[in-house]
Amino acid sequence: MARDFSDPNKLGFMRFLQVVFSVNILLTLALSVFLIKEHYTLGFADVLDYLNLIFEAMSFWLIWQRKAAARSLIMAFSLFNIVIGTGYSLGQGGFSPFDQMLSSAFDVVLFLYFLTSRRAKAVLTEPFTAEVKRDELEREMSYYQPRTWAFWRNLIMYFCVFSVVGHWMEAAYCTLIRFGILPGIYDPASQIWSDWLYPFPVYGVGAVACVLLLYPVKNFLERHIGSRVVPLLISFVANALVCTLIELAMGLALNMDYALWDYRDMFCNFMGQVCLQNAIAFGIAATLMTWVIYPAVESGLRKLPSDVVNTAFVGVAVGFLILIFLYYVNVVVPGLDISSDEAGAAVEVGWGEEDAA
Incomplete structure (x- = not known):
């Protein structure tokens, strides 16, 4: 047979x-x-x-x-x-x-x-035909449904997950700087080298921006430009620009003292808050997100029962809240004078002692 x-x-x-x-x-x-x-x-x-x-x-x-x-x-x-x-x-x-x-x-x-x-x-x-491309585009455009619960549920999960994954991505990027593969300043005392579950919400915001802003741009370009390469190139430039503007806005709001990052010595920088090298890196990451990762993950989630995805959402959301409370919320105890850095160290020491026991 x-x-x-x-x-x-x-x-x-x-x-x-x-x-x-x-x-x-x-x-x-x-x-x-x-x-x-x-x-x-x-x-x-x-x-x-x-x-x-x-x-x-x-x-x-x-x-x-x-x-x-x-x-x-x-x-x-x-x-x-x-x-x-x-x-x-x-x-x-x-x-x-x-x-x-x-x-x-x-x-x-x-x-x-x-x-x-x-x-x-x-x-x-x-x-590789125009008809197949149209079918793929229609399927990918169907993922963008902001009037549905599933869309916002998945978006919240992307924010939570990529806030942590972005931390790992930055560590990998800084490792390239550490070994001289990319130019930049390596800071061994940076937060990225410890507390590997420490969430960096800026990357979660970046993932949300990719879905809400850059993914529709990618679909629009594919629909109105027949070539596959030209939409990709235009999308890359738009992605790099939007992500760089996000970094600039956060820098002007939170980093005017250059305590978080300082690009003043980097080639083609603006106010020390953004630089060309990071813009290219952001463009590559955002393009992968909008062209590959987001469509692939959405396709996978649609194959799962709704109850399974909803249950996963609850777990991801609560897990992220735990991380936020552990790393960002400091409870002041009356009569106890302790700095936020010392409080974080106390949490880590407490974990260590419990593990030893």
Whole structure:
């Protein structure tokens, strides 16, 4: 009896590939953080590894979108790796058929699988056509429904979650500065290096702005501009500008003494509150949010029962309130003279003593 491979949820071996690709991307990027500027050189193999990282990211996306182009891309790049790797070994004078077979085994498996797999041919069927693009756009536009409870429920969850995730993102960004990969000032005493659940509401506000302001702009551009690249570029510029204006407004309101951040020594800064480098970083993060993360999360949430999402909302909201009270609300005890910093330290010491007990 012939097996039915038409179910788009049954990726089989391709699901395993997605896991392998995503883990390799995350590990490689994480390890790249420890490369100190001017203390390393990129060899041919390193450049090829980074090219493969880009290829894996593109392949992951195409498989996720069930695009037929995934088969052609993966087969072409697998063949490229086999030919280039063999040519490089021959050029270096250290060619060994057995070693080359081992190093090319994964690419050979990929090439043969996508060349012959009935499942891949049946599942990866979505073409790059104007009709498919219109269908995708209509589906993504349906996520923006501000007159519904589900829209605001999800928006509140995004604010809560990204207030904490934004803290981690800033820590990763500052780690790049720490190791000289990006210019900037590294402050080891900064709040970001401790209390990893400490919420940074500015990032929650940024996520809300992406959904309320930037996501409709992205949809408008896609609807009125036929190209896929031009809307993306315009959206990136708009995203960077809006996020930079948010940072500037918060800086003028809360950071006129430069106690929170100081960009006066950064290239192309304005009043020391914003700078070009951060604007580009914000643009990249906001573009990922509006073009990839938000549509993907909304699509996933819509597949879950409403009761499940509502229950998750209650848990996220209460958990966020706990963090707010722990880190932002200081209760003054009569007769006890203690600064806010000392109060925070007391909370941390109390936790430590309880854990020790």
